[in-house]
Amino acid sequence: MEQTCMAEHDFPSESLDPSGEGWEQLRAEGHRMLDEMIDNLATLRERPVWQPVPAEVRETFRRAAMPEESGGLRDFFSAFSRDVLPYSVGNRHPGFMGWVHGGGTPVGMLAEMLAAGLNANLGGRDHAPVEVERMVIRWAATMMGMPETASGLLVTGSSMANFIAVIVASRARPDGVAMRTTGLQGRKLTGYAAQTVHGCVSRAFDLGGLGTDALRLVPVDAAFRMDMPVLRRMIAADRAAGFEPFLVVGTAGTVDTGAIDPLDEIAAIAEAEGLWFHVDGAFGALATLSERFRPALAAIGKADSLAFDFHKWAQVPYDAGCVIVRDPVRHAAAFAQTLSYLSREDRGTAAGAPWFCDLGPDLSRGFRALKVWATLSVYGTRRLGLMVDQCCDVARYLAARVEREAGLELMAPVTLNIVCFRVRATGEDDVALDNFNAELVKDVQESGIAVPSTTRIGGRLVIRAAIVNHRTVRADVDRMVDAVLEGAARRRDCGVRVPG
Numbered sequence: 318m319e320q321t322c323m324a325e326h327d328f329p330s331e332s333l334d335p336s337g338e339g340w341e342q343l344r345a346e347g348h349r350m351l352d353e354m355i356d357n358l359a360t361l362r363e364r365p366v367w368q369p370v371p372a373e374v375r376e377t378f379r380r381a382a383m384p385e386e387s388g389g390l391r392d393f394f395s396a397f398s399r400d401v402l403p404y405s406v407g408n409r410h411p412g413f414m415g416w417v418h419g420g421g422t423p424v425g426m427l428a429e430m431l432a433a434g435l436n437a438n439l440g441g442r443d444h445a446p447v448e449v450e451r452m453v454i455r456w457a458a459t460m461m462g463m464p465e466t467a468s469g470l471l472v473t474g475s476s477m478a479n480f481i482a483v484i485v486a487s488r489a490r491p492d493g494v495a496m497r498t499t500g501l502q503g504r505k506l507t508g509y510a511a512q513t514v515h516g517c518v519s520r521a522f523d524l525g526g527l528g529t530d531a532l533r534l535v536p537v538d539a540a541f542r543m544d545m546p547v548l549r550r551m552i553a554a555d556r557a558a559g560f561e562p563f564l565v566v567g568t569a570g571t572v573d574t575g576a577i578d579p580l581d582e583i584a585a586i587a588e589a590e591g592l593w594f595h596v597d598g599a600f601g602a603l604a605t606l607s608e609r610f611r612p613a614l615a616a617i618g619k620a621d622s623l624a625f626d627f628h629k630w631a632q633v634p635y636d637a638g639c640v641i642v643r644d645p646v647r648h649a650a651a652f653a654q655t656l657s658y659l660s661r662e663d664r665g666t667a668a669g670a671p672w673f674c675d676l677g678p679d680l681s682r683g684f685r686a687l688k689v690w691a692t693l694s695v696y697g698t699r700r701l702g703l704m705v706d707q708c709c710d711v712a713r714y715l716a717a718r719v720e721r722e723a724g725l726e727l728m729a730p731v732t733l734n735i736v737c738f739r740v741r742a743t744g745e746d747d748v749a750l751d752n753f754n755a756e757l758v759k760d761v762q763e764s765g766i767a768v769p770s771t772t773r774i775g776g777r778l779v780i781r782a783a784i785v786n787h788r789t790v791r792a793d794v795d796r797m798v799d800a801v802l803e804g805a806a807r808r809r810d811c812g813v814r815v816p817g
């Protein structure tokens with residue numbers, strides 16, 4: 318073989334692996350990285366929840382040249398520790414209550430490392446990692462009261478899981494599989510979800526070629542749950558106008574307020590009308606692990622399909638979404654292809670059909686199932702259920718505190734773990750009050766004490782605290798409320814036009 322002109326120290330091995338002594342150096346570096354990350358996790362509380370990326374750091378990334386020559390692992394890790402680690406979004410921190418983010422666990426982190434070490438591709442073929450994912454899917458189905466024989470796969474998140482479910486539902490129509498070849502052929506499929514449905518369901522209609530207009534948004538009642546009589550009327554009106562209703566989506570834990578749609582009634586209507594019943598249970602479905610909430614979520618067991626996230630309330634590190642489809646034949650019929658370069662064999666590496674690539678849009682897929690398995694086996698579903706209870710208790714405690722504070726008002730009932738409130742005002746115009754609360758949330762986020770987020774309820778901007786992190790305790794929500802009240806007082810002192 319011809320020698321390259323590269324010096325020995327530039328390219329110490331013929332592969333990208335180290336050789337000889339290099340392995341020992343790598344081991345030492347790896348242990349150092351692991352130690353630092355474990356230290357970092359053990360001391361989360363000592364640091365701000367979130368802080369903005371400093372201008373110099375941002376510039377470092379924006380100006381960095383693409384590396385042509387080899388650099389050291391140690392230098393890379395120093396750059397990570399200096400420029401990335403302190404400036405993440407903060408969802409590991411107990412003071413993080415923004416949006417609906419899981420907190421992750423050290424166990425999940427270690428499992429991620431093992432998965433990367435194995436570098437498995439779970440698109441298909443015959444290997445143990447595929448069996449692990451099948452096991453996790455079987456557990457997920459069982460957990461949710463769906464049959465063990467249900468089909469499913471792990472995906473990036475509930476956005477993808479909802480998308481897959483919408484596609485499966487449309488192809489489960491009479492002659493639906495033919496639409497894979499011919500397109501819609503003028504069929505006017507319509508689906509139904511409450512106005513509070515997550516935006517990814519509308520996106521699924523968009524991506525699926527159905528068009529977002531085909532997703533009818535059903536008004537909600539005073540408890541922010543789908544209004545059932547209106548749903549019935551909307552379906553009837555669409556049928557009368559020549560549309561083809563095919564799907565109704567119930568949400569278990571809406572993103573704004575944590576409300577649970579009347580899943581039982583939705584299931585009954587879906588059955589009577591011959592519609593596919595899908596549940597978006599992104600975070601809320603896992604509340605079924607809690608004895609307290611299981612009854613309210615029992616109807617998930619009747620769903621034709623379910624989307625939920627292990628990366629939210631099960632605390633699995635990002636990303637780990639899951640879609641479950643009751644009928645495995647319909648699931649595969651919606652996605653399977655036959656391609657000569659992916660032929661399935663009766664034995665050898667290419668055995669093991671059906672493959673996960675038959676169940677969704679991805680071919681190459683990572684070993685997400687390992688961190689899910691690690692999380693479930695180390696913590697167990699009972700402990701994860703208690704964690705759900707704990708989050709909901711903290712949310713209830715927060716709601717009670719809000720109701721005690723004269724300066725605050727609760728803006729929605731607390732069903733699960735989400736509390737919507739705002740600084741109260743009398744005689745202030747709506748826009749000024751909305752702005753006041755929006756600016757206040759940014760102040761609190763920048764203080765590093767807590768990260769709540771905002772949403773709109775009935776058109777009004779509210780402060781939203783979602784308690785998803787297993788590390789969040791009562792003292793954390795007290796600190797958040799204190800920061801909100803102090804921030805409001807400070808804004809008043811500064812002469813900002815104030816409510817109250």
Ligand SMILES: *Cc1c(COP(=O)(O)O)cnc(C)c1O
Binds near residue numbers: 417476
């Ligand atoms: C988070 C969420 C989604 C989207 O899930 P991703 O994992 O972020 O893709 C969908 N629906 C609801 C109710 C959610 O809370």
